[in-house]
Amino acid sequence: MVTIVMLPAVWKSALVNNDWCWLEIHDPDAAAKAKAWQIETGLTVVSCGTLKFNAQYDGTVQLCRKYYCHSPKQDRPSREDFDRAIKSIECGTSSLKTARTILQYVEQLEMRPAS
Known part of the structure; x- marks a missing residue:
């Protein structure tokens, strides 16, 4: 099942490519939030939209993207x-x-x- 979610654009490389280096070095709080989101939802991000837009996320307006996710493997x-x-x-x-x-x-x- 495909799920579309709106998340901060800065999480892209970490969530889509599993490349956490930049995010962990430059914004460790964002890295921690992205990892917590993954654990809490159980979703696997497979791609994201190219369009970035301002949206409310976690109580503040941030630059976001649409992310396309799979539900946990057992549901597929x-x-x-x-x-x-x-x-x-x-x-x-x-x-x-x-x-x-x-x-x-x-x-x-x-x-x-x-x-």
Whole structure:
């Protein structure tokens, strides 16, 4: 499942590229807040928007971006889950859960970086 969140733009390299060096050196408080956010939400950031905008975050107006995240791994359907969903459609036993599984699987494929 893809979740879109608004977070400080300065967190980009740390959250998207897992490169914490600059943030930890130049703004250790922001680094601590970004790490706390990751732990509390359990989300994994996979990309972010290019547009920066001023927005209210953590009680102050900050330069922010939209970040695109995956829910924790256990919530994401695997290829096997997808194959079972397709099989249930073929057998005529599909349900709302089948549709959700396919939608979530396709969404996670769409969020992968282009190679």
